[in-house]
Amino acid sequence: MTKNSHAPPRLVPDRPLPPYAYLPGRYPHPVRDPGGHSFGHKPDEPEAPDPMRWRECGDYLYGIDLFNHGFYWEAHEAWEGLWHALGRRGVTATYVQALINFAAAGFKARWGNARGVRANAQTAAKLFASTARQLGSDRGHYMGLDVQALLLWTTGLTKQPAGAPSADTEADAIAFEFMLRPE
DSSP states (O other), X not given: OEEOOSOOOOSSTTSOOOSSOOOTTTSOOTTTSTTSTTTTOOOOOOOOOOGGGGGGOHHHHHHHHHHHTTOHHHHHHHHHHHHHXXXXXXXXXXXXXXXXXXXXXXXXXXXXXXXXXXXXXXXHHHHHHHHHHHHOTXXXXXXXXXXXXXXXXXXXXXXXXXXXXXXXXGGGXXXXXXXXXXX
């Protein structure tokens, strides 16, 4: 993860980003509203990712693309499919569930809901801590990302002030000041 000083690189450039990042009251619901960017599109059921071959998992990488470009609701949805494919159990499922909650914290930040940021960040931090424990001290990275750095960042978000400003303008679509950069 690094500071977000320029446009993040795309990991899956052949999959277009949605035309807007969903925010309630500002844009149509992507799936339920006929004007939504994903209305009528049934996503393919993803295969469970192999953590040793994460570079080949387009759905995982696309979730990172979405997150890095401020599409937090959409990243949540992309990763949720993987979580279900994993059977919602095991270290990889715990890790993906942590990413889902981290994306939900970004969604809440864009919506201006500091309480939601804190709650989702707290869940993400607990899940990243569980992932770190399951992996053991000799594995700092998992599926390309630094789990300890994710744990530290989400723990910091749990201390978000109650009056945090909304970042829901187009110019401020990216709520967090870093990118997920798989190594």
